[in-house]
Amino acid sequence: MFLATYNFDDMPVNHMTFLRHRIFLVPVEEEEAEGKGEGPPGGGALDRKKTLCYLMHLRFQSSKSGKIYLHNDIRLLFSRKSIEVDSGISYELKSFTEVPRNPKYSPRV
Numbered sequence: 001m002f003l004a005t006y007n008f009d010d011m012p013v014n015h016m017t018f019l020r021h022r023i024f025l026v027p028v029e030e031e032e033a034e035g036k037g038e039g040p041p042g043g044g045a046l047d048r049k050k051t052l053c054y055l056m057h058l059r060f061q062s063s064k065s066g067k068i069y070l071h072n073d074i075r076l077l078f079s080r081k082s083i084e085v086d087s088g089i090s091y092e093l094k095s096f097t098e099v100p101r102n103p104k105y106s107p108r109v
Helices: 028-035 044-049
Strands: 015-027 051-062 068-078 091-098
Touching: 015 028
Parallel strands: none
Antiparallel strands: 015 051, 015 091, 051 068
16 A cells, blocks of 8 residues: 655646655665764765665646546556565665655646
8 A cells, every 4th residue: 555645735727746656665774874964965875775665656637626636647666676685684664755846736738
């Protein structure tokens, strides 16, 4: 089951956007070191160690009445790389949700 929270209350009528939800397998000790400020800034070491497990891409559009609908297709990716991790290291799942920033919404054509 995937759970992705979103809020499109400010979406204008007749516009569209997307939501990308990614779930990574992250080593626990790398996560703790990053939280303490050790390592390079910007999460460089963490980015190299995390493994993408699942990705969900959803497209939304608003109607003339302002209702928001799931538009077109749902794209899911299940990575086989998540199986090939070192079993001697403890891992945890971390999820990240992204939406476009500039522009956040695009007009429908």
